[in-house]
Amino acid sequence: DQQVKQNSPSLSVQEGRISILNCDYTNSMFDYFLWYKKYPAEGPTFLISISSIKDKNEDGRFTVFLNKSAKHLSLHIVPSQPGDSAVYFCAASAQTSYDKVIFGPGTSLSVIP
Amino acid sequence: NAGVTQTPKFRILKIGQSMTLQCAQDMNHNYMYWYRQDPGMGLKLIYYSVGAGITDKGEVPNGYNVSRSTTEDFPLRLELAAPSQTSVYFCASSYRTGQPQHFGDGTRLSIL
Structure with missing residues (x-):
């Protein structure tokens, strides 16, 4: 039973356009959310987070x-x-x-030049 | 600045063998974690530690053991390797609870 779902295994976007990655969760007790980015053969790196007291958090792009x-x-x-x-x-x-x-299964983003 | 260092990067084991995956961090972080990542899946927490001498189970602890004798090191032990333990293992650390974690580059383990 996946508590954190990322229903799109992959996404392709043209360079310069917007990429939108989605995530759904089932546990109403969750109140802190993070996004990590992972390159092949490397560990995940923290990207951005949001607390449930906010509805938006911005960091550069x-x-x-x-x-x-x-x-x-x-x-x-x-x-x-x-x-x-x-x-x-x-x-x-x-x-x-x-x-x-709890981690979701991940979405592989390809940005095409 | 090394961050979180995992050794080895790759290993092949036979069924029933044992081994220890090493993890060390040089950031003076109190919290350390072990995850496994299976193909197409997210990371699943195996064990974690909130400080030297204190460890606790995560989602998938069966078949693994850990110890935390120092702040820097958090080894993961597989006693009787099974094919189901074929995975990529990641170690992570954070300064305190609720903070984003810093990950090592992983150990790819195959059990045949």
Whole structure:
């Protein structure tokens, strides 16, 4: 039973356009969400996070939106660059145990020059 | 600045063998974690530690053991390797709970 879902295994976007990666969760106790980026043969690296007290967090080209009622979050990358090509993992945790982070299966983003 | 270092990067084991995956961090982080990633799946937490001498189970602890004798090191032990333990293993650390984790580059383990 997946608590964090990323229903698109892959996504292709033209360079300069917007990339939108989606994530859904089922556990209403989750209140802290993170996005990690992973290149082949490397470990994941932290990209951006959002707390449930916010509905938007922005960091440069990356913005995460949270819709608590729909249990949905999305990562927007504008403009997309070829170096953004990687696997993106959505992750979530609850205040009761922030150490137990639940990861989604990932979305592989390809940015085409 | 090395961050989180995992050794070895690759290993092939026979069924029933044992081995220890090493993880070391030089960031003075209190929290350390072990995950496994199977193809097409997200990372699943095996064990974690909130400080030297303290460890706790994650989602998938069966078949693994850990110890945390120092702040820097958090080895993961497989006692009787099984094919189901073929996976990529990631170690991570964070300064305190709720903070984003820093990951090593992983150990790719195959059990035949």
